[in-house]
Amino acid sequence: MNKPSVLFVCVKNGGKSQMAAGLMRKAAGDSVDVYSAGTKPGTAVNALSAESMLEVGVDITGETPTLVDPQLVRDVDVVVTLGREAHVDPVDGTRFENWDTVEPSEHGIDGIARMRLVRDDIAARVDQLHSTITHPA
Template identity: 70%
Template sequence: MTTPSVLFVCVKNGGKSQMAAGLMRKAAGDSVEVHSAGTRPSGTVNALSAEALLEVGVDLSGEQPKPIDPELLSRIDYVITLGSEATVDPIDGATFENWNTDEPSERGIDGIERMRLVRNDIAARVEELASRLRGTDG
């Protein structure tokens, strides 16, 4: 059986897609090949995203936002876009999903509290996806 591959995509690849990739690495270990990218990558990983992940044992040190690599995209099994702003043209053989993650700032919640809520929303989705990729239900 081949190792399934997942590419998490958001616009800047500085926050939500980095969070999803880090959380998937933690949840699935070596059983899933994990990547992240942005449609318009920023210069750095969001500091509050990194801080919120450190609280749950995920270290983003050394991660940098990056664009979508067409060669990588051509061999990915699952493309997960986070938010409605990030779009990726469909490719044959890949499963595409969009996760419209919780956005606490729309309710006036900002800072680290916002990032924790975003992290928890993404973590629940990652756990469900990891379970599907392992062929288990939890």
Template identity: 80%
Template sequence: MLFVCVKNGGKSQMAAGLMRQLAADTIEVHSAGTKPGAAVNALSAQSLLEVGVDITGQTPKAIDPALVRDVDVVVTLGREAHVEPVDGTRFENWDTDEPSERGIDGIDRMRLVRDDIATRVRRLADQLHTPNPE
């Protein structure tokens, strides 16, 4: 599984951290950015620490085309991140909540973003753990 956003410092790191916590060792989780930034967003990390997820040791990474081909699922987060689809790989886009559009900023904004992503991560994990009927 690969989560992608533009800078790989916020939303994709949050999604990856939440999925790692939820799925433990049952799903291999990666994150990357289309134009990676320099560091993980401090407010993203702070909001995740509040729910027991530590992403402070993560660093933004560029997308590895080989990884895109090797994973089963690629999830882009937000409207700006785009990854060229690959045959045989499931692609999804999560147009995540953007509280700043409603005037909500700072840690309050990040908590709402975290909660939106957490709901989507739980739904995806459930789908991935449910066997397909044959």
């Protein structure tokens, strides 16, 4: 069996997609090839995202936002877009999912408290995806 692969995409590739990739690497170890990218990448990982990840033993501080590579989109098994703003054109043979993640700032929750809620929402989704791609029915 080939090793499954997943690409996480958000707009800036500085927060949610980096968090998802870090959480998948933690959950999957070497059993899944994990990538992240942005549709309009920023210049750095969001500091609060990185701080919230360190709290659960995942270090994304050394990651660099990168642009979505159309070839990678074709090559991976699953592309996950996070949030409502990131869009990747579907391609045949690749599974696409959109995670409309929790957005605590819409309820007045900001700062590290917001990032913890976002992280925990993404972590639950990553665990579910990990199960489905490493143990297909």
